[in-house]
Amino acid sequence: MVERKTSLTKKALQTRRRAKHKKPEFARSESWRYAKLSTSWRRPRGLDHKMRRKIKGWPPTVSTGYKGPKIARGLHPSGYREVLVHNAKEIAVLDPATQAARIAHTVGRKKRGQIIAEARKKKIVVLNAKEIKEETVELETSSEKPDEKPVEEKAKPKKKTEKSKGKTAKDKKGQKSAPKSRTDAEKPKRTGKTSKPSKGAEKQ
Template structure:
């Protein structure tokens, strides 16, 4: 029953593309390639000790840490050389700059050619639907439409 309501009311939003320079488009493709070859940086001993998360922790403070010493057979150390291109750093994979929105009034300040909207997690269903409708009218892309 709940699924039927979603199917009836849900419209497939049209995809709005950003206005990108050819150089930025090329950099986005390069970043995607770099991301695919970038290693997973994991915490020391997270593969041995179950209670440790895989989340990266810097091994800089310990004397004998094999990751810090960059020993063969251990995960790689985070280095600045793994960063993406500066021109597209912080952009959404689509090429838009992400802006978090809490209310429909905040959509007035958005530039639809360069910016896309991400609705804040604290926004309820009613206001979320308002934001989505207003964004469609203005031609602004919403990145997290979800089931609303």
């Protein structure tokens, strides 16, 4: 019986997919003409309305025949019926053959890990498990390994080689032998006027 139901649901899902592909987008009449009218569907009520009378060349109206099969209504594309879950206790009630869990977005990181662990035990499909996969792996690794503080390696002091010693000695000698340049303060100041010899001194 279970196999027969699964085959029926698979066929129903295929027909629903085809019907959805064929179904047009039902737009409100005159929404393409006036910006003030939204595209959300409203049934035309005018006596002479061409959409109501279903005249050729006018957009289609909502009517019977566009729906999918009754078995497939409300099902996930995978074939399961979605059930919103908030904790691990709610998973115990689910039927793994027909129902699948979807974790609520308000659930925290810790509870998500517990829900997924419980679902794995009971072989229940979690529809939004891909988003939480990395978080659960981190939780499992942290629970297995104890908290260890990272050991900081002390930087060893570099030993001076013979070459570096020779270079330092040369640098010191160069500093001693280099002549000291006069600073601006030590240089004598030149005045603008030059002293001229007196006339008496020129005659002598």
